[in-house]
Amino acid sequence: MKNFIEVTELKKVFGNGKDEVHAFGPATININAGEFVSILGPSGCGKSTLMLMVAGLLDSTSGKVEFESKLVNGPKTDIGIMFQDNTLVPWRTVKGNIELQLELRGLNLKDYQDQIYNILKSVNLEDFAERFPNELSGGMQQRAAFCQAMIHDPKIILLDEPLGKLDAMTREKIRADFQKLWMVKKPTVIFVTHSIEEAVQLSSRVILITPRPGKIDREIKIDLPYPRDLKVKRSTKFIEYVNSIQEVFHKYGVI
Amino acid sequence: MKKFIKWILSGWMLILFFVGFFLFWEYSIPLFDIPRYILPAPSEIFLKGSADLDKLIYYTGVTALETVLGYIIALILGLGFGIAISFSSILRRTLYPFFVSIEMTPKIAFAPLFISWFGFGLMPKVIIVVLVCFFPIVLNAILAFNSLSNELTLFYQSTGASRLKTFFTIRLPAALPQCFVGFKYAAINATVGATIAEFIGSDKGLGFYISIVTGNMRPDLAFAGIFFLTCLGLSVFGFVTMMEKILIPWHISMKRINK
Ligand SMILES: Nc1ncnc2c1ncn2[C@@H]1O[C@H](COP(=O)(O)OP(=O)(O)O)[C@@H](O)[C@H]1O
Numbered sequence A: 001m002k003n004f005i006e007v008t009e010l011k012k013v014f015g016n017g018k019d020e021v022h023a024f025g026p027a028t029i030n031i032n033a034g035e036f037v038s039i040l041g042p043s044g045c046g047k048s049t050l051m052l053m054v055a056g057l058l059d060s061t062s063g064k065v066e067f068e069s070k071l072v073n074g075p076k077t078d079i080g081i082m083f084q085d086n087t088l089v090p091w092r093t094v095k096g097n098i099e100l101q102l103e104l105r106g107l108n109l110k111d112y113q114d115q116i117y118n119i120l121k122s123v124n125l126e127d128f129a130e131r132f133p134n135e136l137s138g139g140m141q142q143r144a145a146f147c148q149a150m151i152h153d154p155k156i157i158l159l160d161e162p163l164g165k166l167d168a169m170t171r172e173k174i175r176a177d178f179q180k181l182w183m184v185k186k187p188t189v190i191f192v193t194h195s196i197e198e199a200v201q202l203s204s205r206v207i208l209i210t211p212r213p214g215k216i217d218r219e220i221k222i223d224l225p226y227p228r229d230l231k232v233k234r235s236t237k238f239i240e241y242v243n244s245i246q247e248v249f250h251k252y253g254v255i
Numbered sequence B: 001m002k003k004f005i006k007w008i009l010s011g012w013m014l015i016l017f018f019v020g021f022f023l024f025w026e027y028s029i030p031l032f033d034i035p036r037y038i039l040p041a042p043s044e045i046f047l048k049g050s051a052d053l054d055k056l057i058y059y060t061g062v063t064a065l066e067t068v069l070g071y072i073i074a075l076i077l078g079l080g081f082g083i084a085i086s087f088s089s090i091l092r093r094t095l096y097p098f099f100v101s102i103e104m105t106p107k108i109a110f111a112p113l114f115i116s117w118f119g120f121g122l123m124p125k126v127i128i129v130v131l132v133c134f135f136p137i138v139l140n141a142i143l144a145f146n147s148l149s150n151e152l153t154l155f156y157q158s159t160g161a162s163r164l165k166t167f168f169t170i171r172l173p174a175a176l177p178q179c180f181v182g183f184k185y186a187a188i189n190a191t192v193g194a195t196i197a198e199f200i201g202s203d204k205g206l207g208f209y210i211s212i213v214t215g216n217m218r219p220d221l222a223f224a225g226i227f228f229l230t231c232l233g234l235s236v237f238g239f240v241t242m243m244e245k246i247l248i249p250w251h252i253s254m255k256r257i258n259k
């Protein structure tokens, strides 16, 4: 049987001639529906490049991406996407920003009012629906952006270091919120990060990427029960996963 | 009313400064024995100006028409070209460098030519105002429409929305703050352009009035003309600033200044 998402011998080289930068690949990745997969690797190894190619937002140099056996050859629209720098616009309120996703897709706003309230409530933002992004803290903004990326119920969610700019404590809190939301809807998530702990805590599978040009070093299935709260994080198994991944990157000299 | 009192109170330093400035001016004229044909006192400017009020108001209307007409035409052309250049790679490689190089010439230098081509009427003045307003508007518009963040671009692409829809829901509102930088710059240029055009060749308008009365050794009336010109300039600029507040109240830089 074909996998839900199949990335085959995917490779990206930017520029040409002397300015050539081999950014990623070639690499082959298969992802099942409902998986939470982390793409873990050092800065500049091509994680964002991979994610954009999977989303059809960037052309690959060679290789292919398939969703349910359908070849991706242009922007995929049945996805939710989120970046380190969020896509909230300053002239709309939190609610207005969530509605932006729906408006751009030509969906009827009236049908979604309850869902907007519910998703905001699930990340404790229901009292901030009418506030503007610049009135929120960085962590609240990222939570709002997460609602924006999820409101249209995409089957696939692509997250590119969404917590990258937050402080450690806020990251911890938002991770838990993300996990809660994911466990309810079970979308397929591709989560790009360079935090080992974050990857182990959230994912069902972690894919380790080598320094640039990023190739797959190995995949590690994380066999821990959800929700992965503080108790799980203190378990020996969790710490073993973190240590083994650290060893891999130590070998490459990136940590 | 309460708001008005608060506003007056918050501006008391500025008001005090103005009052002090005019008092100093008024009393330094007799104090330093400055002849009135060099620099008249504010009270005299007020009295003599009031006697000439009909003419001043009519001329203000004339200059205002040139200014506003030229500004609006420049706004339409500037935004139109700005958007076209931002969205067309061919225009970006041809018209854009052309505009940038013309931007270096002082546009006002064309004024005598336009007067000789088109005569003393309204048209050459409007053209000059258009010319001095067009470039700041078009160049800032190009900058504005080209500076959408990478993330927002990727985001709207992932929604599959049409170009028209993304233009009105994302690109246009995102561009407005930078566009207004150009609009405000142009608003300052507009009255300057109209005035200089009138200096060079005209038979009415505030610029014409100021150059005539100055030639007649009447600095009091010249100052009265300058006063009206200042009011006109402030009105145009004030109107654009008000539009900015109405159209983009969310814009952060404005919020910072208000605080
Ligand atoms: N548009 C581009 N043009 C040229 N080089 C690029 C471009 N985007 C990324 N790169 C290069 O590709 C490499 C991988 O980048 P990226 O995917 O952003 O890494 P990561 O997300 O893992 O930090 C980097 O060396 C980067 O400089």
Ligand SMILES: [Mg+2]
Residues within 6 Å of the ligand: A047, A048, A049, A160, A161
């Ligand atoms: Mg990146």
